[in-house]
Amino acid sequence: MLELTPRDEVCTRKALRINPAKTCQPVGALYAALGVHGCMPHSHGSQGCASFHRMFLTRHFKEPAMASTSAFTEGASVFGGGANLTQACRNLFDTYDPEVIAVHTTCLSETIGDDLNAIVSAMDIPEGKHVVYCNTPSYVGSHITGYANMLAGFVRNLSDKPLVGGADGSGDSMSMDLGGQASSADRLKSRTGKKLALFAGFINPGDMREIKRIAEEFDIDYTLLPDTSGVMDAPMTGTYQLYPAGGTPVAAIQALGSAKLGLALGETAAGPGAVALSNKCGVPEKLLPLPMGVRLTDEYLMALSEFASDDVPQCLEEERGQLVDILVDAHPYLDGKTAAIFGDPDTIYGLSSAVLEMGMLPRYVLTTSPFPAITKKLMELFEEYGVADKCLVKDSADLFELHQLVIQDPVDVLIGTSFGKLIARAENIALVRAGFPIIDRYVHSYMPLVGYRGGMRLVEMIAGALMDSLDRNCAEEDFEMVM
Amino acid sequence: MVQSILKERESSIIEAGSEHAVGCAVKNKDLVCNQGSAAGAVSQKACVFCGARVVLNPITDAFHIIHGPIGCSSYTWDIRGSLSSGSELYRHSFSTDMQETDIIFGGEKKLAQAIDEAVATYSPKLIFVYATCIVGVIGDDVEAVCRQAEQRHVARNGGMGLRVIPVMAPGFSGHKAIGYKLAGDAIMRFIGTKPYPRNKAHGINILGDFNLAGETWIVRSYLENLRIEVLGSLTGDSSSESLLCAREARLNVVQCAGSSINLAEKMQDILGIPYIRVSFYGIEDTVDSIMRIAQTLAAQTPGADMRGLVSRAEQFCLRESKRLNDALEPYRTRLVGNRAAIYVGGGFKAISLIRQFRELDMDTVMVGTQTGRPEDYEVIRALVSPGCIVLDDANPAELEKFMVEKGADILVGGVKERPLAYKLGVAFCDHNHERKYPLAGFVGVENFAQEINRSVNSPVWRYANKRQS
Missing domain, CATH: 3.40.50.1980 (Nitrogenase molybdenum iron protein domain)
Structure with missing residues (x-):
């Protein structure tokens, strides 16, 4: 498949992008919007955009992904898309009855200069319904930027400052029925009586469930935004729900202003949500990496512990001990092995940290849009483990370049999205699938990579891949039954 | 979730056997198609x-x-x-x-x-x-x-x-x-636009086949076995070199008309290469297509060899359809009475699929396309049983509504339709980019029956809550 990749040298390119490991902002915005209950994501652009994004998400999640489109024509591109958007929202409320429409832009509507604020302000929105929006120019950043922008858009458009007197979290302000995830009696009677605003990075529904479970073990009253669990992993019931049971309730987003802390998991994708909440409602923000592996999960737990003014629950202590036990068991097969890690900034940082804990070397770490903060943090991580001279961070590269690097100096395992399978096949290297998108396997979106349990799964997948390679490729006399 | 139909969409949906568009009393003889999607639509359609x-x-x-x-x-x-x-x-x-x-x-x-x-x-x-x-x-x-x-x-x-x-x-x-x-x-x-001397023209081109799962190779092998020279396939498994040879052909056969009819017309007008529309899906259409290719070539150059071609084609088709008829029998007994829904890209494919389901003793209860032409919809409406829903550029809500109303047991569609069908407890066959087995030609007929049977009669449905029809 990749036999045309030059093997003798790494050629430099400035203009031609070959085999990207990223895609454009709107698909990220669409995914974020699907994590809000009763929300119809709306693509303000040509009809093809929404179609591509839905296909892309469906290929990863194996679930229907709804979104509507402004269906730009040549006329709209010349005279502006305001009329299209207004008509689209009217049609959507009439026909699909969403609680909220989440509009994101595209390269087209951005370039012709549609002013979403003006268009939405002038709209006649039915009582009790909402239209939120954000700008997602496809020529800036990646799908991660779009995801972050949509989170910030929800907060800016929906979250309110608490009424005077309600800000002290004195019980009564928490008694509103939020429906869905935050409404259970346990949550409302939580010991702390104060609310945590949790922002999730670009992760799978399985990860979101794990993040929520951990917060629940602390008995913390939280709202997770977005929450694609129960939406993009909805069970088979024999009926099709346009708006599945899951997703963050609109009322919970509106109430975020009364939270005591905005905790973002994934600085790049989730951070801007927490920052927007701080800017609009004065809720202090705390930005953490995705909780992957031991240490980054520790950081999440410590933040929860501090917030709840409580010790880490025994069951989570136990899980941590199990993960460490597993790391010790498996280290003879992992130590010194090299990995090439590629994907989204928060994900590659979490994976790099986890891989280093396993005693492995993240030889190449690659993301295709520059996110300087993550690059800097990766370098600090490598310094700390004393491997900075052996690891290469590429923050604006593509998989063609990674292939060339791997040809020059091979690695033991590739960790990233399905797009890596071309390199895996060409160079006979195992691929461990992690990140977005995974379009050639099942179940991945249900199983977490975050938390200690996610850490166990990472060890299982990575050690399993390395040991499978060993079994397949070792000499007959080295083949072992017991490993 | 069963919503009403968008006003803008009413004229694009018709119930066969009735003169009215679904959901409105406006008299509507012709289905509205070939339009951009309505603003606010959840369109399945690309750009x-x-x-x-x-x-x-x-x-x-x-x-x-x-x-x-x-x-x-x-x-x-x-x-x-x-x-x-x-x-x-x-x-x-x-x-x-x-x-x-x-x-x-x-x-x-x-x-x-x-x-x-x-x-x-x-x-x-x-x-x-x-x-x-x-x-x-x-x-x-x-x-x-x-x-x-x-x-x-x-x-x-x-x-x-x-x-x-x-x-x-x-x-x-x-x-x-x-x-x-x-x-x-x-x-x-x-x-290029320079016509090749017609008296030197030889062989045919296959247009509108994209070699999904190797389908171009199958069609090519049938034609070559009948000693018909295949110059180019546009564009399945083509190269810059083979495209240049396409100019020399004496006939274009157009499989997916939606995508390639314009090219065929241009090649006819500018290069003088005539074309016929064919379809290699299902026994009926495959036989019909092979015979028409043979007859057209024979009519172009009368001679002993070409007469031989028609009888060779006849024998080949007879042999294959007999073999297939026997091979399909076990599938028929397992599939009889099941109801099919179709949502595909082009009109010609939809027509073939209706016939193909009939070969399996299955009735089609819903047919939609993304890019069907008015004449395709005419044929579709004539083919299907009364009560079948015919719709252009459908959205998921409509697909759901009609699949549930009409009690479809299997949907044939593409990537975005698959999870929708599964959620409803409806079996699925990908007849688009993600098909796993070739569905064209005689071998494709058997693969198709196998895929339909595999999904419709899969044990996974035992544990699924089937939709209430």
Whole structure:
């Protein structure tokens, strides 16, 4: 498949992008919007955009992904898309009855200069319904930027400052029925009586469930935004729900202003949500990496512990001990092995940290849009483990370049999205699938990579891949039954 | 969730046997189709760029450079399962990955440089440059960049140079079918407009087959066994070299008319190559197509050999349909009485599928297409049983509504329809880019029956809550 990749040298390119490991902002915005209950994501652009994004998400999640489109024509591109958007929202409320429409832009509507604020302000929105929006120019950043922008858009458009007197979290302000995830009696009677605003990075529904479970073990009253669990992993019931049971309730987003802390998991994708909440409602923000592996999960737990003014629950202590036990068991097969890690900034940082804990070397770490903060943090991580001279961070590269690097100096395992399978096949290297998108396997979106349990799964997948390679490729006399 | 139908959509849905559009009393004899989607629609339909890309992408040794932000390129990377017997270049994703500065200052320089880098890294003979939405708006002169690139690299390929062909396909400039037309124009631009001497013409081209799961190879093998020379396949498993030979053909056979009828018409008008529409899906249509190809060729050049061709074709078709009729019998007993729903790209495929389900003793209760033409819908309405829903450019809510109302047991569709069907407890067969087995030709008939049976009668449904019909 990749036999045309030059093997003798790494050629430099400035203009031609070959085999990207990223895609454009709107698909990220669409995914974020699907994590809000009763929300119809709306693509303000040509009809093809929404179609591509839905296909892309469906290929990863194996679930229907709804979104509507402004269906730009040549006329709209010349005279502006305001009329299209207004008509689209009217049609959507009439026909699909969403609680909220989440509009994101595209390269087209951005370039012709549609002013979403003006268009939405002038709209006649039915009582009790909402239209939120954000700008997602496809020529800036990646799908991660779009995801972050949509989170910030929800907060800016929906979250309110608490009424005077309600800000002290004195019980009564928490008694509103939020429906869905935050409404259970346990949550409302939580010991702390104060609310945590949790922002999730670009992760799978399985990860979101794990993040929520951990917060629940602390008995913390939280709202997770977005929450694609129960939406993009909805069970088979024999009926099709346009708006599945899951997703963050609109009322919970509106109430975020009364939270005591905005905790973002994934600085790049989730951070801007927490920052927007701080800017609009004065809720202090705390930005953490995705909780992957031991240490980054520790950081999440410590933040929860501090917030709840409580010790880490025994069951989570136990899980941590199990993960460490597993790391010790498996280290003879992992130590010194090299990995090439590629994907989204928060994900590659979490994976790099986890891989280093396993005693492995993240030889190449690659993301295709520059996110300087993550690059800097990766370098600090490598310094700390004393491997900075052996690891290469590429923050604006593509998989063609990674292939060339791997040809020059091979690695033991590739960790990233399905797009890596071309390199895996060409160079006979195992691929461990992690990140977005995974379009050639099942179940991945249900199983977490975050938390200690996610850490166990990472060890299982990575050690399993390395040991499978060993079994397949070792000499007959080295083949072992017991490993 | 069963909603009412969008006002704008009412005239695009018809119940067979009735003269009225569904959901309104407006008299509506002709189904409205070939339109852009309504604003606010959850359309299953793609854009102009997508249409152009899917038709040209199977040209295996061509460079497909997407000039625009990264999305258009990443969504169409290896988008369809076209197989190649030669180069794998087409399965890469190439783009200019335009950034904000390119939007402000123009992307022409970057595009020129991208072409140069492609030429330096590989030695392409043919490059397609796709202009996406934004390029249409900022006004890059893509034509000029391509022309200049051809001039700059005129000494390449041993002095043969290379062709750099622009495909001006902003997504907003129409709908998917416009993209098909642009792809046809780009192919014409490559193969040239100089007619080949008709008296020297030989062999045929297969148009509108994209070699999904190797289907072009199957059709080609049937024709070659009948000693019909196949010059080119447009565009499944084609190369810059084989495309140039296509000029010499005496007949074009057009499989997917939606995507390739424009090209066939151009090749007829400009190069003098006549065409016929064919379909290699199902026994009935496959036999009919093979016979019409043989008869057309025989009529073109009367002679002993061509008479032989018709009888060879007859014998071949007779043998294969007899064999298949027997082979399908066990499937019929397992499938009889099941109801089919169809939502596919083109009208001709939908027509074949209705017939194919009939061969399996199954009734079709819903038929929709993305790009069907008025004449296709005429045929569809004549073919289906009364009560069958016929709809153009459907959205998921409509598909759900009618599948549930009509009690469909299986849906034939593409990637976006699969999870919808599964959620409803309805079996599914991908007849689009993600098909796993060839569904064309006689061998495809058996594969199709097998796939339908495998899904409809799978034990997984035992544990699923089947939709209430």
